[in-house]
Amino acid sequence: MDVRIQNLNFYYQNTHVLKDINLTINSGEMFVIVGPNGCGKTTLLRCISGLRQSKQRTVYLGEQDIALMSSREIAQHLSALEPKIDIGFNYTVQQVVAMGRIAFNTSHLQNQKIIERSMHEADVLAFAQTPIFHLSSGQKQRVWLAMALAQQPQVIVLDEPTSYLDVKYQLQILDLMHSLTKQNITIIATIHDLSLAGQYATRIAMMSRGQIVDIGSPQQILTTDNIKQVFDVEVHIHRENHKIMGIIPKGFPSRE
Numbered sequence: 001m002d003v004r005i006q007n008l009n010f011y012y013q014n015t016h017v018l019k020d021i022n023l024t025i026n027s028g029e030m031f032v033i034v035g036p037n038g039c040g041k042t043t044l045l046r047c048i049s050g051l052r053q054s055k056q057r058t059v060y061l062g063e064q065d066i067a068l069m070s071s072r073e074i075a076q077h078l079s080a081l082e083p084k085i086d087i088g089f090n091y092t093v094q095q096v097v098a099m100g101r102i103a104f105n106t107s108h109l110q111n112q113k114i115i116e117r118s119m120h121e122a123d124v125l126a127f128a129q130t131p132i133f134h135l136s137s138g139q140k141q142r143v144w145l146a147m148a149l150a151q152q153p154q155v156i157v158l159d160e161p162t163s164y165l166d167v168k169y170q171l172q173i174l175d176l177m178h179s180l181t182k183q184n185i186t187i188i189a190t191i192h193d194l195s196l197a198g199q200y201a202t203r204i205a206m207m208s209r210g211q212i213v214d215i216g217s218p219q220q221i222l223t224t225d226n227i228k229q230v231f232d233v234e235v236h237i238h239r240e241n242h243k244i245m246g247i248i249p250k251g252f253p254s255r256e
Contacts, residue, residue, distance in 0.1 A: 001062050001077060001154035001186055002027050003048060008058040010043055017043050018054075019210045027154075028184040030177060032197045034221075035207030036231055041190045042082075042159050044207070048188060049080035049157045061155065075103035078155040079148035085140075087132055093143050094119070094128040100150025115150055121176060122146035123169075137164035145173065156180065158189040162196065174200045194235075198222045198244030206230055218244050 008021035046052040119125040162170040238246040
């Protein structure tokens, strides 16, 4: 499913947080948004997922105006995953993942199959009966992802999906996201690690001060000039066969 944003402006307490955002994110893309803290990335994701709305109708899921869709209708098309999710009760992992099926009128048997498959894909099936409060932050992050997958969405919006994860699970989550694009699922994510963004993104939008300053392929966007301009840091960019393999700040302390 395509996601289209037209002339999006968003104000919070008289502060102009997002300024004239125009984007078309294609079905099956892994679209990554990068930028320094406070630039508006999370607010943009919340506008896309319907959690924040501007006064103008500016966000469309396919041909549907998100401002005219109910929360249930949005949930049948889009899953949104934020870094911190508060669960008020000490549910088991399976019960938490089952929350992803609330918007659907499907049979219990079908729901159970979807829930189990989602836990398997997020690698949390082994502790399906474990209370959520007993898990580490990284394990919880994978449970939230399983809950999002249980919605069987056409669009998944993720704010820092690799937060709290060690390297193994960062790569596992991003590999899973990449594999979902092969099923024509649209992935929209913020990622702080520019090296990972460069390796996994189909396209990247670089943000600064509430605006998108550049959009394109990782090779086009993650340049030394752009990174210096937006992040105010000089970097070395390691490439192999024109693909970005690593971005290292200049002056990184030596081990010698």
